[in-house]
Amino acid sequence: MNPSRANRPTAGRLDTAGLFLEWAEAPWDTDLFGFPVLQIDRLEVRGPAANEDMAAFERARDDSGCGFVSCRLDHGRLRESMLLEGRGFRFIEMLYQPELDLQAVAGPDETGLAVVPADDENLPAVLDIAGSAFRNERFHMDARLESGLGDQRYRNWVVGSLSHPTQRLHVICDARRPVGFFVTEHLPDGTCYWHLNAIAPAAQGKGYGRRAWLTMLHRAREEGARRVRTSIVARNHRVLNLYARLGFRFSQPLMTFHWVRGS
Numbered sequence: 482m483n484p485s486r487a488n489r490p491t492a493g494r495l496d497t498a499g500l501f502l503e504w505a506e507a508p509w510d511t512d513l514f515g516f517p518v519l520q521i522d523r524l525e526v527r528g529p530a531a532n533e534d535m536a537a538f539e540r541a542r543d544d545s546g547c548g549f550v551s552c553r554l555d556h557g558r559l560r561e562s563m564l565l566e567g568r569g570f571r572f573i574e575m576l577y578q579p580e581l582d583l584q585a586v587a588g589p590d591e592t593g594l595a596v597v598p599a600d601d602e603n604l605p606a607v608l609d610i611a612g613s614a615f616r617n618e619r620f621h622m623d624a625r626l627e628s629g630l631g632d633q634r635y636r637n638w639v640v641g642s643l644s645h646p647t648q649r650l651h652v653i654c655d656a657r658r659p660v661g662f663f664v665t666e667h668l669p670d671g672t673c674y675w676h677l678n679a680i681a682p683a684a685q686g687k688g689y690g691r692r693a694w695l696t697m698l699h700r701a702r703e704e705g706a707r708r709v710r711t712s713i714v715a716r717n718h719r720v721l722n723l724y725a726r727l728g729f730r731f732s733q734p735l736m737t738f739h740w741v742r743g744s
Contacts, residue, residue, distance in 0.1 A: 489492075490604060491505060491506040491508075492504065492506070493505075493538070493541050495534060495538055497527070497530065497534045498527060498528050498530060499527050499528040499529065499530030499531040499532075499533070499534045500525070500526060500527060500528075500530070500531040500535060501523065501524070501527060502521060502523065502524050502525075502535070502538055503521070503522045503523040503524075504519050504520065504521045504522060504538065504550075505519065505520060505522060506519055506520075507519065507520045507551070507647060508520065509634075509637065509638075509641070510549070510597040510634070511636060512631065512637075513630060513633060513634050514548065514549060514699075516546055516547065516548045516549075517545045517546050517547040517548070518547065518550070518551075519542060519545070519547050519549075519550045519551075519687070520550065520551045520552065521550065521551070521552035522735055524552060524554065524558070524561045524564075524565075525561065526560040526561050526564055530614055531560075531564055532564060532567060532568070532602050535564065535568050539568070547742070548741070548742040548743075549626075549739070549740070549741055549742070550570070550739070550740040551619075551737065551738065551739055551740075552565060552570065552737070552738045553576065553735045553736065553738075554661050554732060554735065554736045554738070555655045555735060555736075556575065556733055556734045556735060556736055557733070558736075562736060562738065565738045565740075566738070566739075569740050569744075570588075570738040570739060570740045571649075571738060571739055571740075571741075571744075572621075572736060572737075572738055572739045573619045573622060573623055573737045573738060573739050574618075574619050574622065574714045574715065574716065574736075575714065575715040575716075575734045575735070575737075576712055576713070576715070576734055576736070576737055577712070577713050577715060577721065577732075577733040577734050577735075578710060578711065578712050578713075578731070578732055578734075578735070579710070579711055579713060579715075579724040579729035579730065579731055580708055580710040580729060580730055580731075580732065581696065581698070581708060581709050581710075581727065581728055581729045581730070582632075582707070582708050583701060583702040583706055583707055583708055583709060584707075585728050586695075586698045586699060586702050589699075590695065590696055590699035590700075592692040592693075592695050592696045593691060593692070594654065594655055594660075594689075594696045595653075595654045595655075595656075595657070596617045596649070596652070596653060596654075596690050596696060596697070596700055597651075597652050597654055598650070598652065599643060599650045599652055599662075600693040603638035603652050603654070603659045606659040606681075607639055607650070607652055607659060607662045608636050608639060608640070609681075610659070610661065610662060610679050610680075610681045610682075611635040611638070611639045611662070611677075611679065612632040612633070612635065612636045613632065613681075613682055614679035614680065614681065614682055614685075615631065615632070615635050617678060617712040617714050617716045617717040618631060619714070619737055619739070620634055620712060622716070623739050623741070625739075625741045625744045626741065632651070635677065635679075637661070638664065638676075638677055639664065639677070642664045642676075642677075647666050647667070648664055648665065648666045648676060649664070649665050649666070650662060650663075650664055651663045651664075651697065651700070653678065653680075653689075653693045653696065655684075655689070659681070660680060660681050660684040660689050660693070661678065661679055661680040661681060661684065661689060661690075661693045662677075662678065662679060663675055663677070663678040663693075663697050664677040664678070665697070665701070667704065667706060671706055671707035671708060672706065672707070672708050672709070673706035673708070673709045673710075673718055674709075674710055674711065675697070675703070675709060675710070675711035676711075678691060678693075678697075678711070689704075689725070690719075690720065690723055691723060691727070694723060694724075694727060695727070697709075698727070709729075710727050711724075715734065720728050728729045
């Protein structure tokens with residue numbers, strides 16, 4: 482089933498005595514998968530009827546032709562996680578959101594790396610990095626999904642950032658050679674949010690990670706940000722340790738769940 486976009490429930494809400502649930506379509510993933518993809522944005526178990534009440538969402542999901550649903554929950558929402566797992570969702574990852582106050586970033590940037598905008602010359606290298614550097618993220622770890630979709634998803638993200646109203650693509654270069662990239666966004670509260678970043682696989686293990694991260698911390702401070710925040714999955718322990726060494730603090734983690742049709 483592949484209904485037209487006009488017939489899809491792009492958003493919905495259940496508000497009952499047993500359950501509160503809000504969901505919306507993820508259009509970037511719909512375009513990637515070729516069928517409607519939904520994400521649950523809010524979920525609260527209120528009472529014993531929650532399991533039965535969940536059926537209304539499932540009817541809307543199935544009527545739309547949706548084949549994939551994702552949901553993120555605070556790590557303490559065990560009633561909600563058990564509800565999801567009882568309705569066919571599977572736990573995929575634990576996600577941390579490191580944050581650093583930029584007052585801790587002192588002195589000049591002495592990493593020797595340059596930050597340049599994307600152009601026709603360096604964009605192919607950046608797309609190669611985006612399509613090969615991510616191996617710990619949920620679209621690669623969920624064996625029910627084709628791993629190539631994850632590679633294309635991150636390439637699409639890079640391309641989309643070029644025309645995004647607030648996100649910016651930064652290319653990290655050693656001399657003129659691209660070794661990594663960052664997609665960032667300055668939020669109204671003074672936060673520079675790092676949406677997506679990576680070091681080229683061929684450049685990993687050579688100290689570029691720490692240098693690139695420090696370069697972008699200095700860049701955020703120079704652009705007037707007060708803090709940097711990002712997201713990282715717990716299984717990416719090498720980069721998790723990098724954030725810890727740079728002084729980032731870690732708030733309570735999130736849990737990610739997937740529902741995949743036919744699994």
